[in-house]
Amino acid sequence: MRASLIQIDVKPDEPVESRRSRAADLVREQSGADLVVLPELWTVGAFAFEEFAAHAEPLDGPTSAAMSDAARDAGVWLHAGSVVERGEGGALYNTALLFAPSGALHRTYRKIHRFGFDRGEVKVMTAGKEIVTARLESPDVTLGLATCYDLRFPEQFRLLTDAGAEIIVLPAGWPARRRAHWSLLVRARAVETQTYVLACGTAGTHAGVEQAGYSVVLDPWGEVVAEAGAGEQVLTADFDPARVAETREQFPVLRDRVLGLPTPPPRA
Numbered sequence: 001m002r003a004s005l006i007q008i009d010v011k012p013d014e015p016v017e018s019r020r021s022r023a024a025d026l027v028r029e030q031s032g033a034d035l036v037v038l039p040e041l042w043t044v045g046a047f048a049f050e051e052f053a054a055h056a057e058p059l060d061g062p063t064s065a066a067m068s069d070a071a072r073d074a075g076v077w078l079h080a081g082s083v084v085e086r087g088e089g090g091a092l093y094n095t096a097l098l099f100a101p102s103g104a105l106h107r108t109y110r111k112i113h114r115f116g117f118d119r120g121e122v123k124v125m126t127a128g129k130e131i132v133t134a135r136l137e138s139p140d141v142t143l144g145l146a147t148c149y150d151l152r153f154p155e156q157f158r159l160l161t162d163a164g165a166e167i168i169v170l171p172a173g174w175p176a177r178r179r180a181h182w183s184l185l186v187r188a189r190a191v192e193t194q195t196y197v198l199a200c201g202t203a204g205t206h207a208g209v210e211q212a213g214y215s216v217v218l219d220p221w222g223e224v225v226a227e228a229g230a231g232e233q234v235l236t237a238d239f240d241p242a243r244v245a246e247t248r249e250q251f252p253v254l255r256d257r258v259l260g261l262p263t264p265p266p267r268a
């Protein structure tokens with residue numbers, strides 16, 4: 001299986017329309033890959049909180065339309081990163097979009113863990129409530145979907161594993177300041193779930209926040225298959241999804257889980 005991660009530079013002086021058509025061209029160039037991945041909120045920038053509302057779009061909005069066309073033209077599965085979705089009643093969500101090679105919108109995932117503590121996403125967005133997996137055909141694999149800050153919550157990844165995920169796709173807008181956390185946590189999630197992890201971040205600086213880059217593909221043993229640098233780059237990796245079952249067979253740690261551990265006593 002071949003995956004291409006497009007670590008796009010979210011340049012604050014580039015109009016969104018220009019970045020959208022640049023991203024679509026980059027997707028078209030990945031014809032021959034099975035799966036192409038874009039980062040979190042790459043149109044507006046994951047830290048440009050004040051601009052979220054102005055750039056919100058419905059699920060059939062301009063980003064969706066451009067990505068659908070690009071997926072169909074390239075003949076690839078396209079995880080188009082996430083957009084600010086304007087949903088029911090005007091609520092905003094950080095929503096990831098997965099397109100089939102036909103261009104059809106195959107699955108959406110609304111980010112569950114919103115970043116910003118009492119600011120940012122928490123203030124302006126509504127949290128998703130559903131654990132989302134997606135079965136692909138050709139290649140015949142199950143993706144588990146999570147977005148950026150979700151990475152810090154291992155319980156979500158356990159649930160994705162229980163739901164059959166073999167490849168976890170994580171679009172992100174992760175800051176350079178916490179790059180050490182990124183490298184550590186993506187690896188931890190791969191080791192504990194025994195899945196491939198495809199983690200695609202952004203490059204450049206937007207809203208005053210330097211982005212980490214360092215998109216990465218990890219195998220179910222936690223080894224790096226391919227890793228980007230800090231700048232804009234397309235990272236391509238070839239790997240064998242059958243290694244998920246092999247790893248779980250050879251090192252069957254998931255079988256040793258003890259479910260229903262007793263609840264801890266209340267804090268003193």
Ligand SMILES: NC(=O)CCC(=O)C(=O)O
Pocket residue numbers: 040046114115147148149150152172173174175178181
């Ligand atoms: N966009 C995000 O979710 C940022 C997450 C982050 O900066 C962190 O977890 O650290």
